[in-house]
Each structure stands twice: as C-alpha cells, then as structure tokens.
Amino acid sequence: MSETGTRRRARGGGGAARRAARSAVSFETAKYIERNIPNFEVLTEEALEIIEANAETILEEVGVNFVNNPAALDRWRDAGADVQGERVRIPKGLARKLCATAPSQFTQHARNPERNVVIGGNNLVLAPVYGPPFVHDAKGGRRYAKMEDFQNFVKLGYMSKWLHHSGGTVCEPTDVAVNKRHLDMLHAHMTLSDKPFMGSVTEPSRAQDSVEMCEILFGKDFVQENTVMTSLININSPMTFDDVMMGALEVYAQNNQACIISPFIVGGAMAPVSVAGTLTQVLAEGLAGIAYSQLIRPGAPVIMGAFVTSIDMNSGAPTFGTPEASQITYGAGQLARRLGLPYRSAGSFCGSKLPDAQAAYETANSLNMGLLAGVNFMLHACGWLEGGLAASYEKFVMDADQLGALHKMAQGVAIDDNAQAMDAIREVGPGGHFLGCAHTQANFKTAFWRSDLLDYKPFETWAEEGSRDTMALASARVEKLLADYQQPAIDPAVNEALNSYIANKKASMPDVIG
C-alpha cells in the first residue's frame, strides 16, 4: 500500500534522476529493534522482592481511587476488592493474579503490513513525541501548534528510517476545536503515513470514534480480531484513576485494542523523592490499572508504563535526563519483566528551551538508558523539547538520527569468523593499516553506523560551509524532508469513507474550545 523508495523528483529520468538520487531522502523504515544485548539491571533480587511486597501492601492498605466511575467500582467489588466510596483496596495477590491474563507481547498492525510492530519480548518500538501544545523551529521560534504542524510531524515521522510508529498527538493542533481535532489527527496518521499509530484518549467517545475510523481503514472484523492501536492511558499519580482515562481504556480493552497504562510522575510531587519509593508506587499503580484492563476483557493487550521525571527542588521545575529517572527506568523495566508484561518508558526527554547542548545531553542520557532498560515501547523517542511543552522540528530529526545508533548498538557483537577478522590482522601486521585490506573492503559498508545529519567534515570545510551548528543542519534537513515528502498510496474508497465519517461527525457537534 506504500510507495516506499519511489520519489517524485526521480521521475524525470536521465541526469535529473541521477542528481535526484544523489540528494535522495530515503523512505526506508528499519524493522523495530530486536535486542541482542542484555538488559541493565540496577535492582538486586532482594530489592525487587521488597518493592513488590511493598506495592502489594500499598494496594491492600491504602488502595487506589477510581473517580466518577460506579461501574468500575462494581467490577472491583465483584473481583474481590474492598470498595469504600471511590477507594478500592486490593487484597495482596489479586492484582497480580488479574494481570496474568495480559499477553506478554502482541502485534500492532499497520495499514502497510511491512510496518507491523511486535511489542514486548526483546523488542523496542520507537514512536515520536506526544502531547505538546507548542511547536518550535529555528525560523519561527515557539508558537502554538496548528493542524499543519501536526501533519508536518506525521510526514517527518513517516520519512524517518528509525521511527517504527507514527505516534499519537505529535502536537496539539490548537486551531481545531478540541472535540473535533482527534478526527483530523487520526486522519493524518491514517493517510499521510502507513506506520502504526495511537488512538484518542481525551474522552471515551473519542476512543470510540478512533475504533470506528480504524474499522473503516482496516475492516470491522480485522479490528475486532487484531490490535491496530496502542493508546496512552495516564494514571493520575498518586493512585487515582479518573473516569475520562478509564472510560477510554474501557473502550479500547473491549475492542481488543492496546493501552499503555502509565503513571505520569514528577518525583517529589506525585511520588516520594526516593527511587525505591517511586518504584513501589509505579508498580502499585501499574498493577491496579493493568488488572482493571483485564477485568474489562481478559487478554486485552496492555503495556506497563513508567513516565518518571524528577523535580528541581530549587525551582519546582521538572528535570530530565537525570540519574534518578534513569534508576527508576531501569528498575521499572525489571519489575515489568517479572510481571511478563511489555514495558513503556524513556524518550527524547529534556528541559531545554532550544535544541542545544543541554537538550542533547539530557536526551542522549534518556535514549541510551531506554535501550539498556529493556523498554519495549518508547513514546517521545524524538522531537521532545522544553519538558514536553513544545515539539521541535529540528530536534525531531536530530533525535530521529540518533535512534539509528540504538539500532546498531542493540545488534550486539558478532563473533563469527568474519567478525574475528584474524586474517585481516595477519594480513596487515605490525605498523600497517587496515584501510585497503580484504576484510575492510568486504565489510566497510555495514561496519559502522553513520549519522545522516551530524557533521563529520574537517574544520576548514565546515568553516567554508558556514560554520553551521546542529540546529542549522537539522533545519535544512527538515526543509528538505518536507519538500521531498510523498504521500503513501491509499485505496480511494477508504479515503472517501474516512472523509465522509469525519464530515458527518463534525457536523453533529458544536465547536468546543479546549
């Protein structure tokens, strides 16, 4: 269904085609990462057991709140929980037992089957930034996001080799009414990309719209039998499950669609200031939320999430790429694996207001940690700026480029005869060089990961070309990508049905300004 690899400008043939090929932007998408390296584990067996026992204690003694949701309270009561008002106290062992029906991995289908992703196991699926109300670029600075920006980010995601997933709210299109924009956002993901995507969670009715649009795109039976959306259900930490998010979860779980059930924690505010305490709460919240999904539909696909940052106790600002967040991310990965559940965490997190060195330090800290923590689904893998308040055009392509390094790192170290390279060492010997030896000639094309963006030129060449920093290089790349974008083909009848669905829906609703 896609036209991967074909390009508009290449159609001219002859010299024009060759010139175009030289400057071509690849539409290739890498397969999701299949790790061939160990996970990094900061918690000892003893620490894990203490945290697991504490989480059960919290669920039993303190409990969680399910707000404005009598049906949820009934479900919990029927399952054996102690329900007082909106407080649900879950006896030790119950939540864990309920979680056991959730699959350890699942396939999310894309409309282009080559872009299907398997979430769980040793895999890592990368999806772009989610949720910013602002966008930022070098030319326009920071401004409220519009639908055109949203479409641009979907296009950039579609063209990014190292992104496996189109994501969800890549930015909030504030120029469309809040009760209608999910329709346009889904339409963009469905028609401007052919990668898998996320559904709306801002109202249960919008989750239902998401399912219905997927039924148009994939067919009604296909959606009931397969997972075609992975949507983000945030827990209101500490330990509160609101009716909006739970309503969306209920729609998705009933329809066999996947939910990321994820605490959103600024440590020190929504959780204790300690790593072990935060992990206890993350686990308690995850257990309660995932157990609830299985009360809706046993076997419904879920991902255990941990969005954790810490607070700067001087200013109250959230901070990113910090060691405490890394420790929590490593530890939560261990806890998720012991539950046998797919794990979501990490991302291109930073607090910087520009895609500068601060942004890159913080982001690299978080991306590397995400790979080694055994994360299975990394939302926000590129484009996050300013604590998530802005989606940055330049940082989107800068981060997306760095994601290539994660792919190579995850392959692990080959140890076959070719990798041992004994003949090369014998051939070259002391004092020689390997540039021309047979082994180098046979392997150099795939030997080293290479950035498509960063500057490897000598100082003099770089200076002659204008002494550009990374932001300037990224700005040029964004411009080129958007100019070269080509929409993947879609069945015109499907497209028309989507447009008709959206038009009818919009006509039935007044504009709500969010």
Next chain:
Amino acid sequence: MSETGTRRRARGGGGAARRAARSAVSFETAKYIERNIPNFEVLTEEALEIIEANAETILEEVGVNFVNNPAALDRWRDAGADVQGERVRIPKGLARKLCATAPSQFTQHARNPERNVVIGGNNLVLAPVYGPPFVHDAKGGRRYAKMEDFQNFVKLGYMSKWLHHSGGTVCEPTDVAVNKRHLDMLHAHMTLSDKPFMGSVTEPSRAQDSVEMCEILFGKDFVQENTVMTSLININSPMTFDDVMMGALEVYAQNNQACIISPFIVGGAMAPVSVAGTLTQVLAEGLAGIAYSQLIRPGAPVIMGAFVTSIDMNSGAPTFGTPEASQITYGAGQLARRLGLPYRSAGSFCGSKLPDAQAAYETANSLNMGLLAGVNFMLHACGWLEGGLAASYEKFVMDADQLGALHKMAQGVAIDDNAQAMDAIREVGPGGHFLGCAHTQANFKTAFWRSDLLDYKPFETWAEEGSRDTMALASARVEKLLADYQQPAIDPAVNEALNSYIANKKASMPDVIG
C-alpha cells in the same frame, strides 16, 4: 595544603560577604566514584574466550614490533619470546603470565592527601581532556593553544567538583618550545591545583624530568615508595611500540610510577572494521605492553587502556559516540576485569566543531557508556572538542557538570526503610501530593542530582534573561570561575625549588620548535 572553600571576594565581610556567598563558586571536590551498580557486559563467556585465544594466537604467530629499542628486545628474549629483528613473537600464555604481577588497583597520591585517588576495583577517576593543539571558546573561536590557556584549564579543573584529577596535557601550549613546555605544564599542575596529575611522555628525558619535579614536590623517598603520576603511553596500533613511548614507560615503571598503556585506534584504519577483531587487537596490544612494563619492574602500576573510535568510511574522519565504539569499550572492560587490571577508556568524545547538540549527543553517549563499562580511569572526561583537536572552554564546564550525574547514578538504589518511603505513600494517599510530606522535607536536599549549569527555568523567565543556549551559559560560567579562582597554598620553599629546577633545565637547553 589547600584553601578549599575560602574565596577572595568573601573577605569583605558583612553584606559583601553574604552577596559573595550567594554567588560563590564551590571549590569542593567529590570523592572519586565508587560504583554500587553492575557493569554492563555485551560479550558472552564464549565470545570472551574466543577473543582471548585469538589475542594469544596473534601474539605468538604475528607478534609485535619494538622499534629502535635493542634493550627491549633483549628483555623479551630473556623472558622467552622469539625475537627476529624488531619483531617480538610471544608464546601463548607468556604475556598473560607476566601481567599477573601488575597490581589490580593502586593509589595515586596528590599533594593534598584528600585528593588521593584509588585507581582500579569498582572506582572511576575522572580526568580532563588531553592533547589538543587548539583551544576554542565562544568569544575567540578556534586558535592555537598557549600556556595561558593551559593554566586556565588547570584552574578550571581544580575548581570542578566532579573532576578528581588534573590530567596532563590539557592542551598543547604552543607558545613554549616543545622541549621545555613539559616543565611549565608540570609546574602548572603542581602549583595551580592540588589534584593528582600526569607526567610527560614525549621524550624519556622529559619523563625523567617529571619524576625529578615530583621528587621536589613530594620528597624523593615518597616518590620511590608511592605512585604520584599516572602517565599516558600510547601504542602505535597496529602492534607497534616505539622507542619514545617505551622509553617514557621505562622511566616511569622503574620509578614505580603508573602508566596507562593504551592502543590509540581509529577502527578501520589501525584495527579491523569489526568489533571482535578490534577487541582481539586491543587485548593483544595491551597484553604485550603491560607485560613489558612488568619486565621493567614487576609490580609497577599500570592501567589497561582502550582508546577506540571508528572511521567514517565516506570521509575518512574519525567519529565519536558511535555504537561500535561503545561495544568495544564495554567489551574491553570485560577483558580488563578478567585480567584483574585497572581499565582506562571513554571520555567526552565528539567530532563536532562547536559545543552544540552534536557534541552533547556524542559526549553523553560516551560518558554513560564509560560509567557502565566499568572504566576505572576516564581521561578526556571533559573539554574534548573536534575529534580532540581542540580543548573547548565552554565544553569543559558543560561536560564537567554532566559528570555529576555519573556520580549519582553510580551510587545505585538505596533500599533501606527511608528509601522505601512507605510512610510517605501512606501519608499522602490517592490524589494528594508529596511536596510537603515529612519524607520529602527530610530528604529533598539530597534526593535529586541537580545541574549547576543547565537551565531549568520556565520559558518566559528564560526568554526575559536573553534566551541563552547552553554555550552562552557555559561561557558565563567559565568567566566567573576564572575570576573566582584562588590558588591552593603551597610551601614557598617547594615552590622556589621547583622554579629553580625549571630555570636550570631551561637554561641548559636550546629552544626546539615542535
């Protein structure tokens, strides 16, 4: 011997003193890192055994060259190697056996005993950039380094909380004759800082001068009984040990001073393009060099080094922060630990010409990897720019700030009752917040690592203050640090003796332009 914590401007007393205290730059130095986290290991036991066997095969079949060094050839012949011309073939097992006398860890003494470092075991000692002929700053751009720059970098290193070591050639002071500059460089480390430092390796005679200056600083007996320098001996990869570097090694080993014996490898040029092949060569070279140090003096302290980058096969440029370099660094750490030797690798590596996002991505990749790879001595831990051609003032303080995060990460996760924070979770409960709870009040000051440099302010405040990027923040910090610098006290008699030694040495030599 130091005046840690005192400041020139604080002497005014009263309001001036309080204002000064509020803007004070701390002179505190953190203890070297003692890791309480596991090492990350990419190689399986099987892969390690193959690489170890292959390295022994290379040493026996191919051998290494000791160039212009008949005494070294005699030593090898006496030890049982097969010496033909300058080629030394080392029977399987011999190098490993010789390495066994090298200590698994050792103390390097500083003139301020509080700054002594223990190199080896679970420790990580951080030292600044080494070797650049250029310096770079925001105001002056890139220019040849001078002695004033060298002194400035020593001052910045002295004032950096997270740097444990003053390093060696923090930049090449090109305005001093090449045969004399080592004297001025050593003098700067000895008098402008009280942290441990490195000796000269550019001629054996300069290594001897380094020992003699240390005898003045520490006392002659002390130097013979203790290690007071850790100096960098590069192997000319592939498998060549030149007389200059080996001559310096001989001086240091004879005097019980430590050497980092380190291949300098641009993968694809000085080693095979494969990770396993490069590790085989790194191990073979390390074994030969370390074995040779033990032929000079059994028990001489050494560090097994691995400086590895890969080549961009498009341009021939070295690249940094790449996944292949990470895999080699992780793997070489495993090999060093199996040899029971301290390990040197990683650093603030980047290829960028500016301290921009590229520099920070590449550097963060390398710093994080260095921590998790079990590195014991990290040279180039801050300030490296442009593939090591330039020492950057701004990047020095930017990287040095990031090193703080490594300290916190290395502490691991506490699991005592306070860390479990069960009372906090019980106190706050669902829907509350932790900002004011007793546990937060008791722990917030030490809970989260906090950058001293990066911007955590809201967008509006940041914009009002001039929308500064990280380079601008770092530039201001460099200026403040150098303005606030205060020299640590030194015995005037020692200082005079050093000055006299240097004056006599210089008077005995013509200027040599390097």
